[in-house]
Amino acid sequence: MNKKSIIISDEELLKQFCEGNTLAFENLYSRYYAKLLYFITQMLGDTENAKDTLQEVFIKLIENKCKFDFNRKFSVWIYSIASNMCKNNFKHNAVVKKAEAEILHTHSKTEETNTTTNEKKTAIRNAIKNLDIKHKQVFILRHSYSFSFKEIANILEISEGTVKSRMFNCIKKISEHKEIQEVK
Amino acid sequence: MDEKLLHLLETKNFSQLTADEKQFVLKQITEQEYNEQHSILSISSEIIDEEISAIPVDTQMFDNVIKAGKTNSIFEYKVSVIKVAAVFLVAMISYHLVMAHIYSTNKQEPLIVHNTDTIYKVEKIYNTDTVYLTEYKTKIVKKDCNKSTPKIAQSNLKSNISKEKFEYYKKKIAYDLQNNKARRKGKSLSKQTNIFRDTLFPVEDNIFVGLE
Numbered sequence: 001m002n003k004k005s006i007i008i009s010d011e012e013l014l015k016q017f018c019e020g021n022t023l024a025f026e027n028l029y030s031r032y033y034a035k036l037l038y039f040i041t042q043m044l045g046d047t048e049n050a051k052d053t054l055q056e057v058f059i060k061l062i063e064n065k066c067k068f069d070f071n072r073k074f075s076v077w078i079y080s081i082a083s084n085m086c087k088n089n090f091k092h093n094a095v096v097k098k099a100e101a102e103i104l105h106t107h108s109k110t111e112e113t114n115t116t117t118n119e120k121k122t123a124i125r126n127a128i129k130n131l132d133i134k135h136k137q138v139f140i141l142r143h144s145y146s147f148s149f150k151e152i153a154n155i156l157e158i159s160e161g162t163v164k165s166r167m168f169n170c171i172k173k174i175s176e177h178k179e180i181q182e183v184k
Numbered sequence: 185m186d187e188k189l190l191h192l193l194e195t196k197n198f199s200q201l202t203a204d205e206k207q208f209v210l211k212q213i214t215e216q217e218y219n220e221q222h223s224i225l226s227i228s229s230e231i232i233d234e235e236i237s238a239i240p241v242d243t244q245m246f247d248n249v250i251k252a253g254k255t256n257s258i259f260e261y262k263v264s265v266i267k268v269a270a271v272f273l274v275a276m277i278s279y280h281l282v283m284a285h286i287y288s289t290n291k292q293e294p295l296i297v298h299n300t301d302t303i304y305k306v307e308k309i310y311n312t313d314t315v316y317l318t319e320y321k322t323k324i325v326k327k328d329c330n331k332s333t334p335k336i337a338q339s340n341l342k343s344n345i346s347k348e349k350f351e352y353y354k355k356k357i358a359y360d361l362q363n364n365k366a367r368r369k370g371k372s373l374s375k376q377t378n379i380f381r382d383t384l385f386p387v388e389d390n391i392f393v394g395l396e
Contacts, residue, residue, distance in 0.1 A: 022250070025250075026246065029241070029246055029249070030241055033239070033241045033242065033245075034236045034237070034239035034240075034241065035236055037239055038232070038235055038236045038239060051242070051245065054245070055245055055248060055249055055252075058245075058249040058253075059249055059252045059253055062249065062250075062252075062253030063253065120223075120227060121227055121230075121231055124224055124227050124228055124231060125231050127224075128228060128231070139228070140232060143225075143228055143229045143232045144232050144233075144236060149187070164187055164190070167190060168190065171190075171193070171221055171224065171225065174224050174228070175217075175220060175221055175224055180224070
């Protein structure tokens with residue numbers, strides 16, 4: 001990722017891509033790949049399935065690049081596509097177990113020396129993991145990309161009030177989680 | 185909990201809050217609860233950031249996406265149903281016009297073959313229930329011998345019979361015929377009379393034929 005691409009907004013990059021600049025798309029791809037993959041993995045619970053879905057999201061982006069309403073925010077648009085793709089791909093039961101394995105795998109890579117912090121992190125990670133899909137997607141959108149409640153509402157096609165309500169419930173559920181209580 | 189409290193939880197710990205904010209927070213939750221929830225949210229963001237940053241960008245997928253995007257861009261032009269229908273209609277009309285033109289140029293005079301011998305025109309058909317067939321029968325006339333005396337020509341008799349004998353037998357036969365009851369009853373006539381009668385008048389089932 002070069003310096004220019006950091007300065008240029010997502011919307012501007014998309015405009016350039018629409019005009020035929022493939023490099024602009026490469027920048028957008030680099031910016032959103034990890035965040036979208038994380039979001040989709042959390043939703044579907046299966047990294048391989050998530051990767052396939054993410055590929056479809058980017059293909060859809062290419063197909064509809066010139067149809068984008070440039071008055072909107074690109075991030076909201078791309079996350080809306082991803083969210084809708086997840087809805088289409090939802091396979092609740094098989095999904096959750098695989099997600100757990102993936103998250104634990106990732107977690108082992110980021111182990112820290114501070115045992116107390118590590119324990120608390122593990123507890124919080126598990127608490128997030130145990131949230132139901134509806135709450136988890138709100139929580140991740142809020143903390144992965146710092147979307148506003150209104151933007152989250154647009155992405156998930158729900159009301160702003162519902163987003164806030166789910167967010168409060170998330171905090172409550174995480175703080176009441178067993179492991180966190182034990183760490184205290 | 186409202187949006188303001190959530191915003192404070194996400195951004196500040198309790199010690200960083202202003203006096204008004206502390207007052208606002210303490211109306212809803214305790215300081216300990218606030219710090220605990222603030223800690224959870226901070227660590228959550230940290231965890232999510234860490235996990236996202238641990239994901240490497242897949243360049244293979246990028247290539248796949250570009251390839252798929254190029255392939256799909258060939259079919260990118262989506263047409264409406266009306267447009268498709270209009271094109272189809274124009275194509276059909278053109279086809280018919282071309283075919284009509286080809287047909288008219290290749291058209292030949294039809295070869296007329298006269299293959300009829302006779303045509304019978306039925307003007308009226310009568311429907312009948314019964315068909316009558318006429319059958320002709322030979323009518324046997326029974327001659328009443330009493331009414332007329334048979335005329336016997338002398339030439340029919342044998343040549344050796346004399347005129348006197350002829351007259352005699354004529355009278356005799358006439359008498360016998362008048363008394364034919366006797367004949368019917370099987371009473372025999374004289375031998376000479378029978379011969380004479382049978383010669384002149386052939387008998388068939390007691391009916392005289394051709395006698396006038």
